Amino acid sequence: MYGNTSLTEEEAKRLNLTEEDPIKLAEFEDRITRGEKIEPGDWMPKEYRKQLLRMIEQHAHSEIVGALPEGTWITRAPNFRRKLALIAKVQDEIGHGQLLYSAAETLGKTREQMLEDLLNGKSKYSNVFNYPALTWADVAVIGFLVDGAAIVNQVINSKGSYGPYCRALERICYEESFHLKQGHDNVVYLATGTKHQRAILQDAINRWYRPLLHFFGPPDRNSQHSEKLMKWKVKLASNDDMRNQFLDQYVPKIWELDLTFPDPNLKKNDDGIWEFSDPDWDEFKRVINGGGPCNAERLEVRKYAEEAGRWVRNALMSKNEKYVMPMA
Numbered sequence: 001m002y003g004n005t006s007l008t009e010e011e012a013k014r015l016n017l018t019e020e021d022p023i024k025l026a027e028f029e030d031r032i033t034r035g036e037k038i039e040p041g042d043w044m045p046k047e048y049r050k051q052l053l054r055m056i057e058q059h060a061h062s063e064i065v066g067a068l069p070e071g072t073w074i075t076r077a078p079n080f081r082r083k084l085a086l087i088a089k090v091q092d093e094i095g096h097g098q099l100l101y102s103a104a105e106t107l108g109k110t111r112e113q114m115l116e117d118l119l120n121g122k123s124k125y126s127n128v129f130n131y132p133a134l135t136w137a138d139v140a141v142i143g144f145l146v147d148g149a150a151i152v153n154q155v156i157n158s159k160g161s162y163g164p165y166c167r168a169l170e171r172i173c174y175e176e177s178f179h180l181k182q183g184h185d186n187v188v189y190l191a192t193g194t195k196h197q198r199a200i201l202q203d204a205i206n207r208w209y210r211p212l213l214h215f216f217g218p219p220d221r222n223s224q225h226s227e228k229l230m231k232w233k234v235k236l237a238s239n240d241d242m243r244n245q246f247l248d249q250y251v252p253k254i255w256e257l258d259l260t261f262p263d264p265n266l267k268k269n270d271d272g273i274w275e276f277s278d279p280d281w282d283e284f285k286r287v288i289n290g291g292g293p294c295n296a297e298r299l300e301v302r303k304y305a306e307e308a309g310r311w312v313r314n315a316l317m318s319k320n321e322k323y324v325m326p327m328a
């Protein structure tokens with residue numbers, strides 16, 4: 001029915017593909033199967049474009065909002081060396097936002113529209129950045145565990161099917177790997193420091209544990225978009241697989257330091273699958289829909305940045321000039 005693809009009519013309906021030209025759709029899916037990259041000028045199903053845009057846009061927003069919790073500690077970093085490293089890291093995160101907005105723009109939505117949708121709440125960003133960074137130990141935990149979680153996700157997604165997103169992710173992963181080293185150094189320093197330093201570190205790990213489990217998205221059985229995204233190789237691992245990889249890599253590193261996670265049921269089974277207590281998926285839903293502890297504050301800061309920076313953009317952009325949209 002749909003060219004060479006094995007889609008049934010029911011699947012086509014579910015995947016929102018009934019309007020697509022079956023021949024073009026079959027060619028597109030063959031390219032994906034062969035592992036070719038899809039580039040901005042190539043034919044793609046509307047649903048592929050829509051899904052990619054949704055995901056890359058959310059990722060871009062996560063980078064610029066994600067710079068805020070750590071950014072609040074730049075003025076209070078404990079010494080000059082840590083301050084320099086933190087300034088550089090926060091600057092890198094904003095740069096990742098730039099790369100990702102450019103990748104998203106290749107799909108036909110302008111950066112201005114994307115930022116407007118962030119500020120009016122239409123577009124999401126990662127749950128983790130709606131929690132406060134209460135102490136310096138939060139900066140260490142974000143640098144080690146949040147960046148660690150992001151690397152797991154991004155290394156996997158960088159092997160995906162859409163060229164501009166993959167190229168942006170490859171570059172981001174190089175920089176994130178360095179962030180991870182400074183996060184690890186910071187965690188080890190606090191873990192081997194005074195009683196107070198260990199105590200604030202343990203407290204930060206306790207508070208970030210649940211948001212970190214949420215970071216990889218809902219359990220596979222409740223994931224709305226995974227089927228399509230995995231079929232088209234935008235996502236190369238499911239939410240549960242990525243979460244498991246993260247636990248496998250990072251739980252032993254925290255346990256090695258004689259620190260704990262606040263979950264008595266956290267353990268690795270013989271089949272390699274990590275088991276954990278229900279991380280309260282209602283909290284996840286609340287947070288991603290605007291009801292987390294810092295959602296309002298994060299958007300206020302972004303609104304202020306938009307308003308305060310408008311004159312700079314106006315000065316740089318001329319109404320009489322035509323600007324090209326990024327193509328790669």
Ligand code: BYC
Nearest residue numbers: 059062066067093125126127150215217223224225226288
């Ligand atoms: N937070 O069908 P599902 C960084 C939403 S920044 C918020 O499984 P999907 C860093 C999802 O959007 C890097 N919302 O979704 C920066 C959907 O809602 P909508 C951040 C989430 O797309 C600064 C609904 O739940 N990384 O590292 O198949 C400093 C159903 O979910 C979340 C990325 O952005 C979440 N965690 O899979 C330090 C990764 N999870 O859109 C560090 C890119 C799910 O229908 N994104 N939702 O309203 C992805 O890889 C995928 O989108 C996900 C979710 C694996 C997260």
